[in-house]
Amino acid sequence: MSETGLVAAFTGVRRPFALMEFPVPEAEPGAAVVRITLANVCGSDLHIWRGTYDVSRGNSEPFCLSIGHEMTGVVHELGDGFTADSAGEPLAVGDRVVFQYFVGCGECRSCRRDTTPRCPEGLKYRYPPDQYPHFTAAYGQYYYLRPGQAVFKVPDNVPDELAGPANCALAQVIDGLERGGAGPEDRLVIQGAGGLGLNAIAVARERGVGQVIVVDGIPSRLELALAFGADHVIDLNEFPSAEDRIRRVFELTEGDGADLVMELVGSAQVLPEAIGMLAQGGTLLEIGNINQGQTVTMDPSQLVHGGKTIIGMMWYRPESLRSALQLLSESAANYPFDRVLSHSYPLTEIDQAFADQDTGSVQRAALLPWGDGS
Secondary structure (H helix, E strand, C coil), rough: HHHHHHHHEEECCCCCCCEEECCCCCCCCCEEEEEEEEEECHHHHHHHCCCCCCCCCCCCCCCECCCCCCEEEEEEEECCCCCCCCCCCCCCCCCCCECCCCCCCCCCCHHHHCCCCCCCCCCCCCCCCCCCCCCCCCEEEEEECCCCCCEEECCCCCCCCHHHHHHHHHHHHHHHHHHHCCCCEEEEECCCCCCCHHHHHHHHHEEEEEEEEEEEHHHHHHHHHHHCCCCEECCCCCCHHHHHHHHHHHHHHCCEEEEEEEECCCCCCHHHHHHHEEEEEEEECCCCCCCCCCCCCEEEEHHHHHCCEEECCCCCCCHHHHHHHHHHHHHHHHHHHHHHHHHHEEHHHHHHHHHHHHHHCCCCEECCCCCCEE
């Protein structure tokens, strides 16, 4: 009998996940099979579970869908010709790896022009778990790594708890701040001190950003933002209106406003506020609003008169993932990354992990496909 592994299938909004067992596929030439050691509940996965981010593709509940993308693992099998990672480092069975959870088609106009990593076909291989090769997302014991997916060896001094978020939150904000050109003397406002926001503080500090201001309304998050190196925090409870918060940003920036604002909340309602916080010529890095169907009223003349720019981005370039591992290897000790991933659960308790993160009783939940939680 062939080796088998478990997958937790998403069945519908706030429905229990279905634990399913399938044979572990063999790696085709240029592909690999990874044994997952840790997978996180990312905010976007929580949006899917809540029903605010639609992945149904027109299907009705109950679903049988593969979700989850923030993960790390060890090489279980390498297909013929797969001998090195995307940086050219030799790769062998047993090596710890992180990898992009998407793969561009390489043929569409955006891929050919390299204008964005957000290829329209980037998730075409995320098949439902009942379809071969079964293991195409994070919430399972294995993952099938397709030819062409970027993969990097994890440095020995980077534990799984830090490597797991590298292929989503950390790589995403690295890519965002790189595209925004963040650097010395810049003033940065971060809307939202969740996983993305906290990682963004560390990246901004590593890039030498002159001033970092973080906006949130949860005291524990604001305290953690300061621990990560934010210069100032703006508490939604102390500054309850958008006008109050915009005014506060201008006070903290000597009347100029922010050179960059990162929207990491995922609420369309904060978009006009973000634009209002920008200095003349400033740039809004729009990352958080993944949920379809949200609308907001705004005055586009703010962009014209202020010479302001909005950059929408989702996913990241391979070099940003490599930079994430380098940052963790060289500078993780300078930041309290260990406080971001607060609780772990066995894969069999995935329903509890989602419920706990939904209520805010845990900062970020990790799933351990092969072990016990704590």
